[in-house]
Amino acid sequence: MTDGSDGEGAPGNDGSQFDRLPATAAEREVEGRATRAEVLDWWEERFGIEPETFAGHTFWEKGKGKIWVFADDLPSPQEREGVGMTVLRTRQEHWKPTTTAVRKWGHLATRNVIELSPGQATAFAAGHDQDLTEWDGDWGYLIAAHELAGGQVPIGVGLYLYDELRSVVPKGYQEELPEL
Amino acid sequence: MNDDGGVLDRYAPLVDDEAAFRAACDRPLPSVVRVNTLAIDADRVARAFDEEGTDYERVDWHDGLFRMADRSPGTTWPYAHGWVHGQEEVSCLPAIALDPDPGTRVWDTCAAPGSKTTHLAALMDDTGILVGNDTSLGRLSALRHNAERLGVTNLVVDQQDARNYSLNGFGFDEFDATLVDAPCSCEGTIRKNPDAFDTWTLDHVHEVAGIQKGILRRAVQATRTGGTVVYSTCTFAPEENEAVLDHVLREEDCRVVEWDCPLESVSGVTEWKGEEYDRQVTRATRIYPHHNDTGGFFLAKLRVGGEGEGVGA
DSSP, X not given: OOXXXXXXXXXXXXXXXXXXXXXXXXXXXXXXXXXXXXXXXXXXXXXXXXXXXXXXXXXXXXXXXXXXXESSOOOSOBOSSEESEEEEEOSSSSOEEOHHHHHHHGGGOOSSXXXXXXXXXXXXXXXXXXXXXXXXXXXXXXXXXXXXXXXXXXXXXXEEETTEEEEOOOGGGOOOOOOO | OOOOTTGGGGGGGGOSOHHHHXXXXXXXXXXXXXXXXXXXXXXXXXXXXXXXXXXXXXXXXXXXXXXXXSSOGGGSHHHHTTSEEEOOSGGGHHHHHHOOOTTOEEEETTOTTOHHHHHHHHHTTTOSEEEEEOSOHHHHHHHHHHHHHTTOOSEEXXXXXXXXXXXXXXXXXXXXXXXEEOOOOOGGGTTTOTTXXXXXXXXXXXXXXXXXXXXXXXXXXXXXXXEEEEEEESOOOGGGTHHHHHHXXXXXXXXXXXXXXXXXXXXOOSEETTEEOOGGGGGSEXXXXXXXXXXXXXXXXXXXXXXXXXXXX
């Protein structure tokens, strides 16, 4: 790849360390690196999750566009095996939230949340794609949710394209679950 | 019946009811889950289990523990949502004993696969800095997976030898609290791992005790004065328990302090195989399988710095 869309070969992008995201584009030193402001804007624009949600957190990039979120601050860079939790995949045309981030903050979303019926929720959690013509919202990455124990609960990330909801729940998180 | 190869004979003089002890070691362990309070409260978990028809029994001594009728909680909605984590009852004691405050700096020296680490994160309300260290990359991947699954964001995962752990790069040089849930001969896990005694040798016990002493000493050194260190193992061997404490009490500035164990337990032993240990080890906690129908466990809470609050006579 030479177009840089996946960040490969980007200057200063090191797969063995975590670098804190620059606050804004003016402070960006590594080409293609997302900024904190862009990350906060993205969550707000895509899902209506307010920037204040991440007020105490820092964001970090490791490798090619994988963004991590950490509850506190540390000197940058960090040569560690993990700094917080993966939250977002950038350096591609459509940024993609992680399953774990959606499960942690998805309940705060006010748009692009698709409420699944019991049967749909079970199929989604097992990793199955399904035809779903009734959705008239945005295409792209959605938060799939269902009703459980008195409230709406995010299950994971779905990709909605051409009347189809694709489950992008990672294999390690896929389960055959009871239909409620 | 588990073949203990005679290992349990060693501990007959230490237990109050040898027959009950041996019988408990032969029974399989109930499957237990801990509620991930970063995601949900225990009553909502109970409601979700009820809705999907999953049978459970709530543990009387801890609101956030459920004993599962089915041994595989993985195929339940609460598990899929990261609301619960499979974790034995006694394995919840170290985080409860350490009792870390939100916003503090905590080091988990031997963190993988992360049941106790994620419990610490929950007690810290996912704030501050929790460093989960382990030597093995394979085990660290399990730690990372478990932390992500439960939505922990205050964890730094590190791979170092805990015996000479370096805080370089953190921007601070000591922790407020440290957990040493040490690698051990795992005798107390016989109910969960029936082959736990297959590789048991006294040489291994002595070898692992040397590692335990090194890790616990470094833990005390890396924790601030007035801070807390919790030492725990899942084994009965005094060589790996009281003897390790005795060594660290002589070599480092710390004291064993009382803590309020919520399970039935007995005190640490001061004599074993001709050795005598510092009297402070009686403040340590021994948990035998027949007392609470759990695995076996050992735990001691230490205060760094010899003087001050929490130090009894």
